[in-house]
Structure formats: C-alpha cells, structure tokens
Amino acid sequence: MARWFLLLLAAAFALGARAAGPVVTTDEVHAELVAHAPEGVAPGKPVWLGLAISHAPHWHTYWKNPGDSGLPTTLAWALPAGVTAGEIAWPTPKRLPVGPLVNYGYEDKLLLAVPLAVTPEFKGSTLDVRLSAQWLVCKDVCIPQQGEFALAVPVQAATAIHANAFDATLRAVPHEVAGARTSAELVDGAKVLRVTVGGLPAAMQGKALDFFPESAGVIDHAGKPVTRWDGSTWRADVPISPQRFESPSQMHAVLTSAGEAAGVRVALAITGAWPALAPPGAAAATEPLAAATSAPPQPALGLGPGLAFALIGGMLLNLMPCVFPILSLKVLGFTGHAHSRRSLVGGGLAYSAGVVLSFVALAGALLALRAGGEQIGWGFQLQSPGFIAALAVMFTVIALNLAGLFEFGSMLPSSAASLRLRHPLADSFLTGVLAVAVASPCTAPFMGAALGLAFTLPPAQALTLFAALGTGMALPYLLASAWPGLARALPRPGAWMATFKTVMAFPMLATVVWLAWILGQQTGTDGVTALLAVLVALAFALWAWGRADESGLARAVWTGVAVLLLGATLAWALPSWREAHAAATPAPPGEARWQPWSAERVAALNAEGRTVFVDFTAAWCVTCQFNKRTVLGDAQLMADLQARNVALLRADWTRRDAAISAELTRLNRSGVPVYAVYRPGQQFPTLLPEILTTQIVRDALALP
C-alpha cells in the first residue's frame, strides 16, 4: 500500500513538476502532442492533432470500448475561438486477454488522431493548443495517468514532420465498406446475437475474423463467437454477456482478419426483443452454480515441465563444487566393486534411494514447518550454526579417514564395522544421504523455478517434485552403475588408489574451510575458534583411537585424554553455536556501496525514480558467493552501475529472516541466489538468471 502511494505520488510529481510542453513521459508511456497541417492552418485545409503514445513493453492503453475492464483514453482540448476538435479516429485495436478477462487496446506505438475544423473566425499567426489527456495504462497492474500538453502550430507554414505517423494511423482506422449487408438477430432467449455480414472485401473472404463490439455492455468479451463462412457471407453466433448493461437497437462492430492493419466497421441493426435487464421478481429456479465444485486452479508452470526442470536441476547438482568430492568417494567405491555387476547395480540403487529419500525427508520437514507458519525456505538447514558445525566435523572426519590417519574398521565398534562390511548397500545409502546434505544449499539453475512451484502445490505433488529432484541427482551415478561398459573402462584397482584417496582428502578440507567461513558469518570469531578447537581435539581423538597396534594400557590412556579433551572443547564450543546472533561482521572493503535490503527501502528508492538491483544472497550459498566474487566484484560493472545511479541492495539470508523469506515467496522463489531489478512504477522486478555474467547484468540494466 505504501509502495502504491509512493508510486502515485512520484507519478503525480513527475507530471506536475513539468511545465506543459508537447511531451509527457512516465515509466510506462512516452506521450507526445503532435500536429499535422501540411497546408498550414486555414479553413478547409486538413488540420490534425494527435496524441502519440509509445508504451513500455507489455503495457497497454485502451480502445474506445475497453472490454471487461480498463478505460478509454480521453482527450480534453483547449483551442482558440473558431477551431473545434472532432472525435478520436481510433485505430483498429487488439484483443488483450488478462486471465479469464479480455480487454481491447493497444501496445507498442499508438497515435490517437483528431481532426480539427477551422472557421474564418480563427485569427492568429500560431494555433495554440492545450490538451489535458487521461489514460489508464495497464500490464498486470493498472496506473491511471494524466498529462497536460501544449503545442504551438504555425499557421502559415506547413507542419508535416509526423506525416508518416498520421498516414499510418488513419490507414489503421476501421473503414466502412460500401455494399456490406448485415443482419443481427437475438436468438436463444437473447443469449446469443446471430450476426451475418456479406459483401466483405476479397482480402477477408474465407479468413478467420475477430469481432470487436463498439458497445461495452452487450457482448461477453471473453466468450468465443462460433463463426463460419457460408459462401461469401460470414456468420457468427456471438455470446451475450450474462451481465449485459445495455440494450441497443443498433450497434457498431469492427471485424478484423490477421495481417490486415485496418478492420472493417459494420453497423448492426439488432432484431428480436431484448429482455428487461432485470426481470422484476423473476427469480428463475435455475440451478445455483456450485462454485465449490469447480476444478482447483493450477499454478502457471504445470507439473509436467516442473518435474522435467527438477530432474535436470538435480542432474546439474552433481557438478556443483560442494557435491563433487562426495561423488569422488563413490568413484572409489566403483573401482572397488568393478568385478561384480550385481553389487554395482545394488550399490547404485541404494545410493539413489538414499538421495531420493533424503530430498523427500528434507522437503517434508520444510513443508511441515511452513505449514506451521515458519518463514523459511530452501537452504534453511544451513541457517543453523549447529548444523554447519556438525557438517564441518563430518567433513573433517572424512578427510582424516581419506588421508589415512585412521581406518573406520579399527575405530567403529565391531558390530557397526561388520554392518558396513556385510552391508555395502547401507554404506551406499548413507553416501546418498551425505550427498544430499551437502548439495541442498546449491540452488542450481532450474531449481529456483521448480522449488517455487513446489510450494504452490499440494504437499503430495510438492514431495513428488522433490523426489524428481533427487532422482535427477542420482541418475548419472545410477546409469553408470547399471552400465558395465563404463565400470570396465575405469582404471584397474592398484596402488594409485591409495594416492587418489589421499589427494581427495584435500577438497574435503577445503569444504571445511568454507563451512568455517559460514559459521564465522553467523557467530563471529568465537564460533569459528571454537570449531577449530573442536576439530583439533577430534583429530587427536581419531589418531588415539586409530592406534590399534598400541598395547592395551597405553591405548586406554591416550583414549582417555582424547575423550576428556574432546568433551572439554565441545562444552566450550556448543553455547557459541547455539543461536546465530547478529554478529556485526565489518563489511569488507568495496562492500560499502551495498546497502542492506528492506522492502521499504526498495519502494523509497523507486519513488525517487531510482532503479534498484537487489542481491538475495547467503554465505552458505556457493553460487551466490561465486557471482559475488566474479560478476558483482567487477570494478568496471560496479562503476557503471554507480554512474547510472542504480541503487544496490543486498538481502542477506545467511540467518533466518522473515522479511526476506516473504519477498522470495512473492517472487515465487524459495532459495537463493535471486537477482532482481526493481524499476520505478513496476510492481514485479525483473529476475536475472542464477548464474550471472557481466553481460546479463548490463543487458538487464541497459548499460553500455
């Protein structure tokens, strides 16, 4: 509401502040008062005025009959004595469907031309014209606008610079055809107007024609007429509006065919009796419309495409930097089993099951929390410092294992170790779970739309969508495991495997660095220091535990010390991870140009006429950080944005934030990154792709 008010204020200011001239510009239209007097202004000479309107893309203004909603543009002239203005020569309109409604109007360029009648009473060296125009400009929202225009047209000299535009618009005005034969009869209890038109131009014969009634209150604009050609006669059954508010005996209509600039205007003399608009007391015993039984509306992106996008998005997840190390673990597993196709396929299926079930479980938790009114979105699990710390611990354990500090077999209690040995399937399943745990924050391309869709669907369908996402992620591995040719193509097991395993420890440790950085964003230096201390104690404990060759006593001592150390560090660390406190992390240099986001700030900046670029980001989102370091770190781009006076706002979703979640929901997204360009006067921002390039940003903001 506040935003609307500000927008209106801004529009009013923009219009009012300007001294009247021939041009009025808003964000939606560029309107100019133009004249066409090729033989000067004198009685009997052609003199035209016109309002030339250029609409911003997808915005439209209305025809004289606007259809189901909207209003026609009105022109009020102030002209000197002896000069009178005629009616607007409306060009042939277009049908503009809006959901279940239909409007008639114009997009792109429009010239509303008006003929002037000049009498000898008119004296003067210039014709001073003032115009007060009102128009309603709509896209999916409507903005009423008005403009005051002034123009001085020389009387003696020819004014013809807009000759082409006047020529084109007058050619697009529907024309009447001599010899056209029409009839219009009310049939079917005045529910249908049966129209016949003969004698239409040859260019229209046999073609599909559109019917534009000039009266607003008779025809069901969204209803489709049933039409056919009967020789050279066009016949149409046009549905009458159930809420007709006019009962004309004569009505004009325009018929158009594709590819013709101008339609044909026909006069229809309506025969048959109009029933009274409201038969008094005639409460006919019609069946009440069971509104409650009509089919539920479906979201814009159907489930089929949604599932396809989820599948593709899931497959792309495998390439994300946070998933690849996990995949490399599976490659090791692969070569270990290369001799047995059965165990490979079994492992593949178990891995897939782990991935899919984890996705469904996470999505289920997310849906349940949202149903409970929590303002959260995808990646929510990474907003908890405890979860981040647990991930860091897990990755460290994996890395130390890969590096050879200890073996799981010697560390795990014998029952668990034998479980792993006897059930490689359980191992594969857990790898799948692990892969999902680390993949979930990576909003790969396509996932944004699929996740947004998921939250508009009933839970069962939403869960299916997440299952598709999981299936997509598991698919490449599953296919590879089911295709022995690929498994055979892998190098034979040998000494190289030990080296490869050790090398793989380092991406794992790098992941720990990344997690520590996120934790630092959430909890500050204390939290990170605590984590590092825990990791050191953990490494010590694992080393102590792994010393299987040690004598019983020495091992017990080492283990005791390790347990005490680990316990102490954990006791110290846990409180600092409990809740993300808004630790004031000082902005790194170069970040000062980014202001913190709020919806009010966006509205205020838009009201000032500034375009706003919003970076919806989070420290735990790898794609976000990649874009931030590359494209959004590009000095030249930033300088150009500044030169264009584009306001830069950053919505940091690292911690839970209800306002940011609400805005993401409004934009039909449920995860980050989201890059949005809010322009003054537009209700919805333009969304950029999730993987940015400087060119994408430049194009979106029309930078050089």
Place this chain on the structure above:
Amino acid sequence: MIMFKPVPVAAVALWLAGSTFAATVGQSAPAFTATDAAGKAVSLADFKGRTVVLEWVNPGCPYVRKHYDSANMQAAQRRATDQGVVWLAVNSTAQGHYDYRSPAEMAAWMQSQQAAATATLMDSDGKVGRAFGARTTPHMYIVDAKGTLVYAGGIDDKPSSNAADVKTAKNHVNAALADIAAGKPVAQAVTRPYGCSIKYSDG
C-alpha cells in the same frame, strides 16, 4: 508415482466458469463458501433472509483507493450494515500476484480504512469471483433475501480514478439498496463496472 489431473482440463473448466456460466441478474445467485480474513468459513447460505452486498476489492488498485481514500466505500458499507444488510468484501487476487494480501494484511488494511464490511473474504483461487463473473475492482453485486441476484455493476456512474468525482456521481449501490428497502424492483439492475481487472489466478 501419483497421478495428476491434466492442467488443460482445469483451464477449460475455469474458462467456462469465468465466462459462460457467470451469474445473471434476476436468477439465483451462485452458492459459495469462502474463508474470511479471520479464517472463518462464510457461506452465502448463512445469510438467507437478508440482503447481501458483495464488493470486489484489491487494496493495490487505484480505483479501489479512489473509493476508500474518499471514504465513499466505507460510508456505503456503514449505511448498508446499519440497515441490517450484510456486506461482504471479496478479494480474488491470486497468491503470487504483487497485489496479493495475506488474510492478516487484508484484515489490517480493512481496519486501517475503518471499513464497515461484515466480513472480508479471501478468494485467492478466484472461485467466488469467477462464479459471479466479477471482472473489475471494485465490482458490486447485491443478492436479495430470497437469494436472487438483483444488482450487478459499478459502484457509481463516474468511471474515473479521480476521488473528487464521487461527490457528483450517482451511487448505484445506495440507490439499489433504497429500492430493495422500499420493496420495489431495482431500477438500474445492471450497470457498467469499472476499475482494474481482477488479478485472477491463471486458469
């Protein structure tokens, strides 16, 4: 895998509901049940025996604001409800549209406007709006005590966004309610609705 209803069927059904079968003045008003901004189920049948006014509303629409900023709509609401008429404000804006308001936001907005509607109905799936054939905000309907639709159309006869026009405009709803109160048929039973198109969910 779960099976889903194909989308096109639903779209066609909605198109039919939206155009061909819209409510007709002089006939029974479509029955409906919707949830109000407080989460309570409200049915048209609850008000059998009373006159019911339906007002399509969208706080983001400049034409709605024209009638609220000038207190014109609130005055009509107060006048009607004081006479025992039920006034239901209906918001059919689809979720996900910029103009969408949650039930809580809608209730807060109505309160901030000092509106006197009996209830504010959340119709984000557009079922009620489509059943009545509502096209614009505002778009006004009156259902009489017998459940017959007796008025459909605009709030007044000055289709502009200029709040000053309400002073000189003829208020169709006030006139229709006066006719009903006097036991007369509604003189102007169908008029031109004007305003923003209703932001229906995609059908």
